[in-house]
Amino acid sequence: MHNLTAYNLNFEPALLKEIEEVGELKYFKDADIIMDYGRYIKIMPIVTKGTIKILKMDENGRELLLYYLSSNDTCSMAYSCCVEAKKSEIRAVAEGDVELIAIPNTKLDEWQSKYPSWRNYITHSFNERFLELLKSIESVAFHKLDDRLISYLKDKQRLLGSNVIKVSHYQIADEMATSRVVISRLLKQLENDGKILLYRNEIKLLNSFS
Amino acid sequence: MHNLTAYNLNFEPALLKEIEEVGELKYFKDADIIMDYGRYIKIMPIVTKGTIKILKMDENGRELLLYYLSSNDTCSMAYSCCVEAKKSEIRAVAEGDVELIAIPNTKLDEWQSKYPSWRNYITHSFNERFLELLKSIESVAFHKLDDRLISYLKDKQRLLGSNVIKVSHYQIADEMATSRVVISRLLKQLENDGKILLYRNEIKLLNSFS
DNA sequence: TTTTCAATGTAACTTTTGTTACCCATTTCT
DNA sequence: AGAAATGGGTAACAAAAGTTACATTGAAAA
Numbered sequence: 001m002h003n004l005t006a007y008n009l010n011f012e013p014a015l016l017k018e019i020e021e022v023g024e025l026k027y028f029k030d031a032d033i034i035m036d037y038g039r040y041i042k043i044m045p046i047v048t049k050g051t052i053k054i055l056k057m058d059e060n061g062r063e064l065l066l067y068y069l070s071s072n073d074t075c076s077m078a079y080s081c082c083v084e085a086k087k088s089e090i091r092a093v094a095e096g097d098v099e100l101i102a103i104p105n106t107k108l109d110e111w112q113s114k115y116p117s118w119r120n121y122i123t124h125s126f127n128e129r130f131l132e133l134l135k136s137i138e139s140v141a142f143h144k145l146d147d148r149l150i151s152y153l154k155d156k157q158r159l160l161g162s163n164v165i166k167v168s169h170y171q172i173a174d175e176m177a178t179s180r181v182v183i184s185r186l187l188k189q190l191e192n193d194g195k196i197l198l199y200r201n202e203i204k205l206l207n208s209f210s
Numbered sequence: 211m212h213n214l215t216a217y218n219l220n221f222e223p224a225l226l227k228e229i230e231e232v233g234e235l236k237y238f239k240d241a242d243i244i245m246d247y248g249r250y251i252k253i254m255p256i257v258t259k260g261t262i263k264i265l266k267m268d269e270n271g272r273e274l275l276l277y278y279l280s281s282n283d284t285c286s287m288a289y290s291c292c293v294e295a296k297k298s299e300i301r302a303v304a305e306g307d308v309e310l311i312a313i314p315n316t317k318l319d320e321w322q323s324k325y326p327s328w329r330n331y332i333t334h335s336f337n338e339r340f341l342e343l344l345k346s347i348e349s350v351a352f353h354k355l356d357d358r359l360i361s362y363l364k365d366k367q368r369l370l371g372s373n374v375i376k377v378s379h380y381q382i383a384d385e386m387a388t389s390r391v392v393i394s395r396l397l398k399q400l401e402n403d404g405k406i407l408l409y410r411n412e413i414k415l416l417n418s419f420s
Numbered sequence: 421t422t423t424t425c426a427a428t429g430t431a432a433c434t435t436t437t438g439t440t441a442c443c444c445a446t447t448t449c450t
Numbered sequence: 451a452g453a454a455a456t457g458g459g460t461a462a463c464a465a466a467a468g469t470t471a472c473a474t475t476g477a478a479a480a
Contacts, residue, residue: 421480422479422480423478423479423480424477424478424479424480425476425477425478425479426475426476426477426478427474427475427476427477428473428474428475428476429472429473429474429475430471430472430473430474431470431471431472431473432469432470432471433468433469433470433471434467434468434469434470435466435467435468435469436465436466436467436468437464437465437466437467438463438464438465438466439462439463439464439465440461440462440463440464441460441461441462441463442459442460442461443458443459443460443461444457444458444459444460445456445457445458445459446455446456446457446458447454447455447456447457448453448454448455448456449452449453449454449455450451450452450453450454
């Protein structure tokens with residue numbers, strides 16, 4: 001029913017059966033906050049449909065988009081928070097409709113001892129998230145805003161599978177932890193360079209963009 | 211002999227025995243590169259003495275200090291690289307003399323199924339490293355250089371257990387991915403504010419610093 | 421339709437950071 | 451000792467990013 005095999009996770013039948021039994025399907029809609037700063041987490045999510053964005057916030061309320069989770073992904077933060085009963089340091093927000101399987105924290109360690117495929121999955125997830133954080137650090141530490149903006153737009157493009165990105169300058173500024181004026185300025189520059197077209201709440205990436 | 215119990219790791223006796231058997235003690239001296247970009251990793255280190263710094267490098271050769279590993283810590287990157295046979299994305303460098311136990315990659319998964327304390331240790335390590343990366347991102351994304359420099363100095367202070375930090379402006383600039391002139395300028399400002407004293411290859415943090 | 425509001429454009433200015441260039445002092449090498 | 455290398459101070463300038471302020475435009479609500 002949850003049909004995780006379809007997504008190439010290669011879980012053992014016995015594990016799939018257990019997931020069927022204890023995993024609870026949950027649904028979220030655009031902009032729903034799935035996980036938040038300082039909140040305790042009692043379930044580990046496995047995303048089955050849609051996209052979740054993971055954000056880090058500073059004391060002054062500015063945010064930074066770290067990475068996206070999509071089908072088959074899980075949140076490593078959630079895993080260790082569950083197992084160690086710690087508070088979340090990040091915020092997870094639904095981008096569009098999201099479906100996920102919620103695994104109760106009581107099962108996580110148990111499955112680690114029983115199922116090699118579960119161990120693989122957890123290790124693999126941690127590694128992927130780790131690499132994404134490294135990419136994120138690289139972006140912020142080594143690249144200027146114009147480059148980062150281009151990366152941001154490319155990520156959106158890949159994620160949406162479309163050259164038309166429906167987003168306001170405010171949203172971009174938020175997710176990149178800068179101000180709207182700066183983003184507008186850089187976007188206008190990209191438009192002047194013939195790489196994008198700007199409309200209200202919409203950016204169109206031209207062929208010359210990539 | 212390796213005496214890991216002394217460090218509060220709470221491994222089961224049977225696991226300690228296995229570590230005694232297969233773990234190999236390795237020694238490094240200041241500035242030795244323990245792990246490097248693009249290199250395959252076949253062992254997982256558990257630090258028993260000294261400090262290791264973990265760095266990320268960009269295409270142009272600039273580096274950024276991510277965090278330190280000290281006694282009882284392990285490198286999560288190493289763990290997943292071992293298990294998944296992937297190349298390292300980071301560089302690990304000894305700060306002073308370092309002793310570590312090298313665990314062969316063949317044991318990592320096996321112990322996960324056999325020893326709850328090993329699972330705890332791995333999960334805990336991943337979480338700690340994850341949180342350090344988040345701190346690192348927060349620093350670079352949300353804070354200005356002067357704040358970051360103060361954090362840098364505080365970290366060194368804590369690590370060395372001393373108010374006297376033996377380091378050149380060049381080194382600081384390297385680890386913070388900026389230029390020497392900028393660091394000298396900011397340090398001089400801190401000195402003028404009466405927070406530090408500057409000498410050749412040495413910075414003394416005054417009481418008013420913290 | 422008129423009003424209201426959110427989204428964007430843009431100028432002018434400040435602050436922060438990076439760069440270049442050249443200085444002097446100390447240490448190390450020959 | 452003299453030469454060379456390293457570490458640090460500082461000025462002057464350039465580039466990048468942040469800030470403030472205000473105008474314009476399009477969309478939605480009254």
